Amino acid sequence: MSHGPFRHLASLLAATALSACGGGSEQSAPAARTVTLAWQASHESGVNRTGGGYQVSISGQPSIDVPYVSGSAAPTSASVFLQPGRYTVSVHAYAVLDAQGGNTGSVSAPSQSITVHVR
């Protein structure tokens, strides 16, 4: 009875070997890929100055902040490692100014979303 787990592991190894031989080529699990997301620069002054920037939303993932750092415009791309799967991606722009004239910030509606299929 105590040999049960070892038998299971042996079967697993055998199945893996069989699969490798039978396919004629090496099979490996799909790896995470780097995905570079890019978008057009915003025409909004507030997005392209301190406190402004973009927020990238990827389904099932934490959002990515792409803040303005320096120069004439906030960055317009971001890279992320994603496991194989299908993701819905969109981008919001944000700025410091709010609709009451204060500094609590405003966020745009999302860009048109795209689907990214990582294989």
Added chain:
Amino acid sequence: MKSLSRAIMALAALAGVALALLQQVVAVSPEPLGGGVYVAGEVLVKFKPVSSAQDRIASVAALGHAVVANLHQPGWVRVRVATGQSIGQVLATYQSDTRVAAAQPNYIYRNAAVPNDANYGQLWAFKNSGQIVGTGSYVPRSGAAGDDMGLELAWDHIADCSSVVVAVIDSGVNYTHQDLGSNMWDGGAGFPNHGHDFVDNDNDPMDQSGHGTHVAGILGAVGNNGTGTTGVCQRTRIMAVRVLDDTGTGTTATTMQGIGFAVTHGARIINMSLAGIGGFDPALSDAITQAQNGDVVVIVAAGNEGRNNDLAGNATFPCAFTQPNLLCVAALDQNYALAAFSNWGPTSVDLGAPGTNILSTWGGAGSNSSSYNTLDGTSMAAPQVAGLATMLRAFNPQYTYADTVSAIRNGGRAADALAGITATGKAADGMPSLAYINPPTGLTATLQ
């Protein structure tokens, strides 16, 4: 069993590595900043006397921040915080530091936003306090406080639109008026009188009726000069284009020429407080398209027949044209009800703006350089929006016509009286339009 456990642990470790990799490129999204108007990315910190200058710099640097100025008050320094950090969190961190006596935002102070123009208190469109407009003839002469374009908030951020040329295509402009003279477009030697006259075909677009001067003052009378009124833009560059004669009448031909002149000579905004009911006008439509191709926003009046502009036979033009660079404006009274005379249209009329008991500069027969008049009409509502468009393009120099139109339409304030009878159901609103952010475009993904 142990092998299987090790395999599972190895998989878990790999997953952990993958997660760690993911976390390396994923930053925490920013939290909204707290209330008040202050400098983004900066705080002021007061260190206790026991701390040396070196201690202060080290304390700040340890947080990834930098001392950018000693404020010449005991202990106070100005600190630049790390990009993307919440000011609220930064302040909390400093306030919990035993070496720090106080920490606060670097508040912004400005000149008082309320202009000092003598008759500013009558300009309910900009600040409706429920005041009675004594010179007005439209009833009601007073309305609900807050039913206005909220410009005092917007002027905190921009009152000078002089980077943008706005064309008034109308009966001309009294360019010698005390509240307009310094806000007129500089046409150089070719156009020494700030524009062109397509009625008399000369370079003197002096207003012979007063209508164009009134329109010009609404969008751009000199503000904060202690005199008369102010425009939506307190500083701007008004191009006078005369296409209506002294009876207020023009033609397709003069109006087309006026649009062509404005587009060719650098106007980014055109106001046309005029309307015709002669049916679809292909030539004038072509001129609006020329403006679109030149990245020019065109603001027009809905007309004053008090009817639905969308019904067959009722359509007024240019309001009923469908080019995306065109906004058509209905008139609101001091209670933000649709003015009795104003046309409307669920499709053709985009939004509303103040258009009754509007005090502004005046010209024409019997006027002088200090004349003012109070008028009603969608002609008075359109330049409120044209002024806002000018302000938006000055605030956002990279704005296209599409960005500008979008910010005005989306930044408008919902008005019950306009629901269902205009395309947006909204009234033009300064500050929300200024704060509006158009969504990003052109998103793409590339797998490495």
